[in-house]
Amino acid sequence: MDLQTITYLFVGASFALYIGIAVWARAGSTKEFYVAGGGVHPVLNGMATGADWMSAASFISMAGMISNMGYGGGLFLMGWTGGYVLLAMLLAPYLRKFGKFTVPQFVGDRFYSKKASAVAVICLLAASVTYIIGQMTGVGVAFSRFLGVSNEMGIYIGMGIVFAYAVFGGMKGITYTQVAQYCVLILAYTIPAIFISMSLTGIPIPQLGLGGNFAGTDISLLAKLDQVITDLGFGKYTTQLPGSKLNMFIYTVTLMIGTAGLPHVIVRFFTVPTVKAARSSAGWALVFIALLYTTAPAVAAMARMNLHKTINHGVVMSVQGDGSLFIAENSIVYNERPDWMKRWEKTGLLGFEDKNGDGRIQYYNDKNKSPEFMAKVEAAGWKGSELKVNQDIMVLANPEIAQLPNWVIALVAAGGLAAALSTAAGLLLAISSAISHDLLKEIWVPSLSEKGELMAGKIAMACSIVVAGLLGLHPPGFAAGTVAIAFGLAASSIFPVLMLGIFSRTMNREGAIAGMLAGLGVTMFYVFAHKGIFFVKGTEFVNAIGGENFFFGISPNAFGAVGACVNFAAAFAVKRMFPAPPAEIVALVESVRIPRGSKEIGGAH
Amino acid sequence: MEDRSSGAYWTQVLKLLRNVLIVWFVVSYGFGIILVDLFNKVSLGGYPLGFWFAQQGSLYIFVILIFYYGNKMGKLDIKFDVEEK
Helix, strand or coil: CCHHHHHHHHHHHHHHHHHHHHHHCCCCCHHHHHHHHHCCCHHHHHHHHHHHHCCHHHHHHHHHHHHHHHHHHHHHHHHHHHHHHHHHHHHHHHHHHHCCCCHHHHHHHHCCCHHHHHHHHHHHHHHHHHHHHHHHHHHHHHHHHHHCCCHHHHHHHHHHHHHHHHHHCCHHHHHHHHHHHHHHHHHHHHHHHHHHHHHHHCCCCHHHHCCCECCCCCCEHHHHHHHHHHHCCCCCCCCCCCCCHHHHHHHHHHHHHHHCCCHHHHHHHHCCCCHHHHHHHHHHHHHHHHHHHHHHHHHHHHHHHHHHHHHECCCCCCCCCCCHHHCHHHECEHHHCCHHHHHHHCCCCEEECCCCCCCECCCCCCCCCCHHHHHHHHHHCCCCCCEEECHHHHHHHHHHHCCCCHHHHHHHHHHHHHHHHHHHHHHHHHHHHHHHHHHHHHHHCCCCCHHHHHHHHHHHHHHHHHHHHHHHHCCCCCHHHHHHHHHHHHHHHHHHHHHHHHHCCCCCHHHHHHHHHHHHHHHHHHHHHHHCHHHCCCCCCHHHCCCCCCCCCCCHHHCHHHHHHHHHHHHHHHHCCCCCCCHHHHHHHHHHHCCCCCCCCCCCC | CCCCCHHHHHHHHHHHHHHHHHHHHHHHHHHHHHCHHHHCCCEECCEEHHHHHHHHHHHHHHHHHHHHHHHHHHHHHHHCCCCCC
16 A cells, blocks of 8 residues: 555545544533533543643654754753643642632632633633644644645645534543543554654664664764764754753743643643642643653754755765765766655655755855854855754654655554644633633623533634634644743733632732733734744844844743743732732632542532 | 641651652753753754654653652551541
């Protein structure tokens, strides 16, 4: 069977499985639609949270980013897992005890104010919609390759499928389908990694393989990679920094506290039976997440190695600075390029331009202007790097680059789609409940029927998919970068207000509202300055206010932590000017702190 | 007579949080970022140690931390008689 047929078969079978489960568990009442009756086992809930969490950004894009960033890519790994520790300890058990099922509801009750709840809805929408843009970028990459269409067409098809998928079942359907999706995506991620680790280092476990020796030599894989890419003018893999150490630090903080502030992840912890289970659910979620996250750096480094090995035959034998990478015959001839390159060229995400007209592909860092390196390039007759590789294709292309069997490539396609769909569905659910329940039912139209609420939720989903899809056509960055912005928005708005709600007995509504607005505002300002107003290209105004990364060299994707500080500061400053919260709110905060008396979640009716 | 009030429970909870967060900070931000160059002088198999902490080690420790915390909290709940029934 050819690759295309097998891919259809794998993707088709996995979809049939998810839809089968969704039909089997089809949601009935509104409450079931959102939280699956509160009775999901911690291990299963952990798996579902894992699937929810590991989106197209984690599955498709993250390893590509790390591949390009080297050591600095560790910020995604630490950030997106370290946040779970915060979530498990600081938020999940208390929110579960509080017994409401959306973030705006918690904010509205704790800060005795519908205005606070409405502001929380705005924060939630800002973070979720940005997040979905990132997902659509990833979905576009996956579909374009899988169907052999352009990236743009891939996004349109993805929009349709995500919509059908999210509207079809509620959370219950989603919880069990997500367990299935987790299984598909983790197999899809680890199996090729095992094959590749085996062939590059002879060690089957990728986490150990990354620390192993390059096969057939006594030099370690990482040292070999350092040598090859520094010879080609790139930064050293094991020490390369994203801008500065400060930027890396702040970026990691942002991703961590953003993790603990993302509405679709938090809502997961309302679906466990007890406070105790909320604590262990977060633990299990992290176990399942860590399985993929500790594999990712191996995938990243090995994909980079294999890519260079494919383009330049000098890679295997070369030693530091011996110039073998610059021997003309070692660069591959374009007409003899492997099939995977031809397949990816169709999507427009990989491209070759023969700048020096020798019919061979030269791939190196043409931004490196050190005179020593320039001299080597000149001597070899290279006129610029001729291969453009979109980072987001690295994971999907990885098994093809390594020439793994067709069924592995098909499995990865199925896994990538599973990752994108599961997260998009979870996010859309958070958006739809925020709009239909927290905004419409609670604030604008209290008379709304249950049916009307469900309908409003579905309309909200449809609108957000269209908006996210259209913005996804011209994304503000690679999938993982765009998702990082979403984390920044959550970090600067939702995380602080939840923390204040639980850990400060005296925080009043005015403080909370001021904090959210200030945090979200300043973060959006910084991001929009760099990426355009509402991510529309051409509206960037960063040069008018101080130039790129003007705030201590911090990149816009990393800015959320600064926004969070502004949020806290504004909240405490404004708090002083207004009366303290009423006694029953103080009692409420005290009761949230102890597990006893937790109830089945209610709140909708 | 030991204090069994909810205030005392909360103090114990905050103490546990502080301890866990210290480890959490040290392995990721400490070993993985701030002191990475120092740790990179040592190697763990083919890994420079600082690089390992940033891309592998902290993740393993995070998992252990969450379970440790869940376990300790379960015990605290029983000790102060505030567990769910």
